[in-house]
Amino acid sequence: MLTAVAGAAAALSPAAPAGARPADPGTAEDRAVGARIDKLYEQAEAATERYNAASERSRELEHQVEYAQESAARKQERVNRLRSALASFAGAQYRSGGIDPSIALMLTEDPDGYLDKAATLDRIGSRQHEKLLRFKSAQRSLKQQSAEAGTKLGLLERERAERKRQKQAVLKKLDAARKLMHVLSAAERAERERASRAGGRGGSAVPGSGAKASSQRAEAALAAARSAVGKPYVWGAAGPGSFDCSGLTQWAYGKAGVSLPRTSQAQRSAGRQVPMSQARPGDLVVYRDDASHVGMYAGNGQVVHAPHPGAPVRYDPVDMMPVSSVTRP
Secondary structure, three states: OHHHHHHHHHHHOOOOOOOOOOOOOOOHHHHHHHHHHHHHHHHHHHHHHHHHHHHHHHHHHHHHHHHHHHHHHHHHHHHHHHHHHHHHHHHHHHHOOOOOHHHHHHOOOOHHHHHHHHOOOOOOOHHHHHHHHHHHHHHHHHHHHHHHHHHHHHHHHHHHHHHHHHHHHHHHHHHHHHHHHOOOOHHHHHHHHHHHHHOHHHOOOOOOOOOOOOOHHHHHHHHHHHHOOOOOEOOOOEOOOOEOHHHHHHHHHHHOOOOOOOOHHHHOOOOEEEOHHHOOOOOEEEEOOOOOEEEEEEEOOEEEEOOEOOEOOEEEEOOOOOEEEEEEO
């Protein structure tokens, strides 16, 4: 209950969409505008994670399409070689006195029909029959591979379209947030900027050692995340010069030799779930019911994370918003 109350209070705060509150609550009007800005940042972050997911799927499909197309090209070459061999055989038959009916059938575009009739052709030899079977098998394989490549290409185009839609959604939310910033009083804008630079309630100082990391890899990942403090938030970025929330944690664990999924939703399942009360430095702290934000526990009740546009990588209280889960990679 206390975590939920703290998260609700953070969501209404005009200081930072990550949940940190300014020292001065400002006017009621500023608080309302600030809450709208924070909500837009939250929605933009959710769209960013959907964009990241679509980008990951697109990259995987690009590899699959490339493989399928290369495989189809190799199979086309084999079909061409077999067709050429059959044509050469037919030429030899013609020069020796005319094309055997069975050979003529071999060169048709309907080898299946040929096989149906082959049983009635007593002049077909085993050698010709074997060549035709290889040719028929190669054609069938080519057709299947070409169809697979076409299917993968269609999926890729849909993923690219989805990525474009999510990009537009992110830009729309961020543009609306920027416009609302001009509605705030000068004092409130200055306060929000101060809070972002200072890391909200948590400040930007490195938290004390507290508990030890669960492993050397977690310790190395936390060291990498700490080294990124002060670097800008850029949606869709995964380092080394800028980050979004899941991009930071993926990059940090990558520096420790651990491969994490790209999105905060997938990172939630990238390890063992532990209670918040047992969190140790290096654990992933996932926020909101939709798991649209993730940070890394840094000890002493703080996380290091990439909050939102305009706020660089920083430390904030772990209870800055409702915690969805804690994952130990």
